[in-house]
Amino acid sequence: MAQLIAIAASRSGPAHSFLVAEALRAAAGALGHRIALSVHSSLGTQGGFSDTELAGAAVVIVAADMAVDRQDLLGTATAPVHEASPADVLADAERVVRSALARAGGPAAVPAAAAAATTSAGAGGAPDGPLRIVAITSCPTGVAHTFMAAEALEQGARALGHAIKVETQGSVGAQNALTPEDIAAADLVVIAADTQVNRDRFAGKRLHATGTKAAIHDAAAVIAEARARAAVWGASASTDGAGAAGPAPARRESAGAYKHLMTGVSFMLPFVVAGGLLIALAFALGGIYVYDDAHKGTLGWVLFQVGAKAGFALMLPALAGYIAYSIADRPGIAPGMIGGLLAGTVGAGFLGAIAAGFIAGYAVHWLNRFIRLPRGLEGLKPVLILPLLGAAIVGVLMMMVIGTPMAAVMGALTEWLKGLQTGSAVLLGIVLGGMMAVDMGGPVNKAAYVFSTTLIASGVANPMAATMAAGMTPPLGIAIACWLFRTRFSAEEREASKASAVLGLAFITEGAIPFVARDPLRVIPACVLGSAVAGGLSMAWNIGLQAPHGGVFVLAIPNAVNHVLLYAAAIAAGSVVTSLALGLFKKKLPAAAAAAAA
Numbered sequence: 001m002a003q004l005i006a007i008a009a010s011r012s013g014p015a016h017s018f019l020v021a022e023a024l025r026a027a028a029g030a031l032g033h034r035i036a037l038s039v040h041s042s043l044g045t046q047g048g049f050s051d052t053e054l055a056g057a058a059v060v061i062v063a064a065d066m067a068v069d070r071q072d073l074l075g076t077a078t079a080p081v082h083e084a085s086p087a088d089v090l091a092d093a094e095r096v097v098r099s100a101l102a103r104a105g106g107p108a109a110v111p112a113a114a115a116a117a118t119t120s121a122g123a124g125g126a127p128d129g130p131l132r133i134v135a136i137t138s139c140p141t142g143v144a145h146t147f148m149a150a151e152a153l154e155q156g157a158r159a160l161g162h163a164i165k166v167e168t169q170g171s172v173g174a175q176n177a178l179t180p181e182d183i184a185a186a187d188l189v190v191i192a193a194d195t196q197v198n199r200d201r202f203a204g205k206r207l208h209a210t211g212t213k214a215a216i217h218d219a220a221a222v223i224a225e226a227r228a229r230a231a232v233w234g235a236s237a238s239t240d241g242a243g244a245a246g247p248a249p250a251r252r253e254s255a256g257a258y259k260h261l262m263t264g265v266s267f268m269l270p271f272v273v274a275g276g277l278l279i280a281l282a283f284a285l286g287g288i289y290v291y292d293d294a295h296k297g298t299l300g301w302v303l304f305q306v307g308a309k310a311g312f313a314l315m316l317p318a319l320a321g322y323i324a325y326s327i328a329d330r331p332g333i334a335p336g337m338i339g340g341l342l343a344g345t346v347g348a349g350f351l352g353a354i355a356a357g358f359i360a361g362y363a364v365h366w367l368n369r370f371i372r373l374p375r376g377l378e379g380l381k382p383v384l385i386l387p388l389l390g391a392a393i394v395g396v397l398m399m400m401v402i403g404t405p406m407a408a409v410m411g412a413l414t415e416w417l418k419g420l421q422t423g424s425a426v427l428l429g430i431v432l433g434g435m436m437a438v439d440m441g442g443p444v445n446k447a448a449y450v451f452s453t454t455l456i457a458s459g460v461a462n463p464m465a466a467t468m469a470a471g472m473t474p475p476l477g478i479a480i481a482c483w484l485f486r487t488r489f490s491a492e493e494r495e496a497s498k499a500s501a502v503l504g505l506a507f508i509t510e511g512a513i514p515f516v517a518r519d520p521l522r523v524i525p526a527c528v529l530g531s532a533v534a535g536g537l538s539m540a541w542n543i544g545l546q547a548p549h550g551g552v553f554v555l556a557i558p559n560a561v562n563h564v565l566l567y568a569a570a571i572a573a574g575s576v577v578t579s580l581a582l583g584l585f586k587k588k589l590p591a592a593a594a595a596a597a598a
Helices: 014-030 051-056 086-091 093-104 112-119 144-160 180-185 212-217 219-229 257-286 299-311 315-328 330-346 349-370 380-418 422-438 443-456 462-484 491-505 509-518 520-540 564-585 591-597
Strands: 003-009 034-041 044-047 059-064 081-084 132-138 163-170 173-175 188-193 206-210
Touching: 003 014, 003 051, 003 086, 003 093, 014 034, 014 059, 014 086, 014 093, 059 086, 059 093, 081 086, 081 093, 086 093, 132 144, 132 180, 132 212, 144 163, 144 188, 144 212, 144 219, 144 509, 188 212, 188 219, 206 219, 212 219, 212 509, 257 299, 257 315, 257 349, 257 443, 315 330, 315 349, 315 380, 330 349, 330 380, 349 380, 349 443, 422 443, 422 462, 422 509, 422 520, 443 462, 462 491, 462 509, 462 520, 462 564, 491 509, 509 520, 520 564
Parallel strands: 003 034, 003 059, 059 081, 132 163, 132 188, 188 206
Antiparallel strands: 034 044, 163 173
């Protein structure tokens, strides 16, 4: 811990001088150092330095853009002086303090929150011995991967002797939420997520980010890697008095296009589910033409308006808005949503909404980086300047440049899907089905799922039926195989198949992951084969599904599926094919293991 002294003075006025001083005070405290301050302004000189502080000073920081009286620095002749402008301090006070200490050859500047860990750190940068870990898991749908990753991290931490608390950010909101006390006491933060997770509350903590699949497959390895490679997360975004977010942290970790897209999808799904099921209920109450004026005022007509005119109308703005949020934080939401709404207005559909989200997000991100304002005006950026300029950019591009071409592409895609002949429809179903089983909830699976869900709002419901049937098939087929071919599965696997069956019925493909992890070369081909059969049959029989999730539980809702019995037959056929393929591909267990499993 070093003793610093500083003079702050700004020709912009007394308020700016005090802002500079407070920024230096906060930065020095965050880096674990003491600082004494003298503020010079038209109001005179406030603060000052004691003889002890002057004698022990490691470095003097003069943050001024005006002439200042330095008489109060007498007695610090041996301490180097580091000059900086008020603008430099307000832009990055920590960097100014670090530069001053480097000039003085002073102690390494480490965040105070990490100081205790640093003093007892091993070679990997984490304290020796057991760690206190906090973690967050999140996947786009907020269902299976979220909770499977949480359970895996808990088991992996226990196996390594660490204490852990995991917050799940699922479809029903955050559960087992981390408290400020949990975070303050933590030695390490692990984020296993396929969507963007707000990290502001972890400022100053050693943080490691990965995906849910890595945590599910080998949580112990993830924790070991986190211990060795975690880096201190940057200071949280500043806020103005109203709580509006300021600029994003300078060290914000970049995320790929896939994660941005999945963040948008995770926020879009509730609108699709609610809208689709309300439309199905409307058809059940008033028939297929319930939206006609003849039914106006009836409950069915009202439900259709709520589902189609409200639920589906908000789907595209939510998709675009939260893609932009993933890229540019909260300032990106408004431009993204405006772009998504315009995409629906011009007929560009989900393709236009995706484009609008990325355009808005990156536009706001770059504007935020290059627009520099005085400290007192920084609060205007997130609530006025960035939303205004971002919305103008994405709006002009959508209305004048990309809207019409996107609408033409979307219209052609919709007409092609609606006009598919039997052979082409079956081929599409086979492709979608195979994609659902290739990586059990990974990028390929999600690509097929997003393609299908976003088409529902365009009146094309057949791909969604094929996709959900194919996603239910792997865990159901594995459960049947464990019952039919007992000698090919251990007692533990046969017991786990009961949970797998339930997950399959609920359209949670990830229920097959434990079996895939044990024998991927045999289980994945069997699952792909069965899912392709289910998807192909669903498309061949012209089955449409209005709800993008729920598994067999949505079949009880009238008109959610147009051919319920045929749909059940497609799912059953795919499951049986998977089970028979597993019986063919998998080898029998050794005699002793088979006897124990019998």
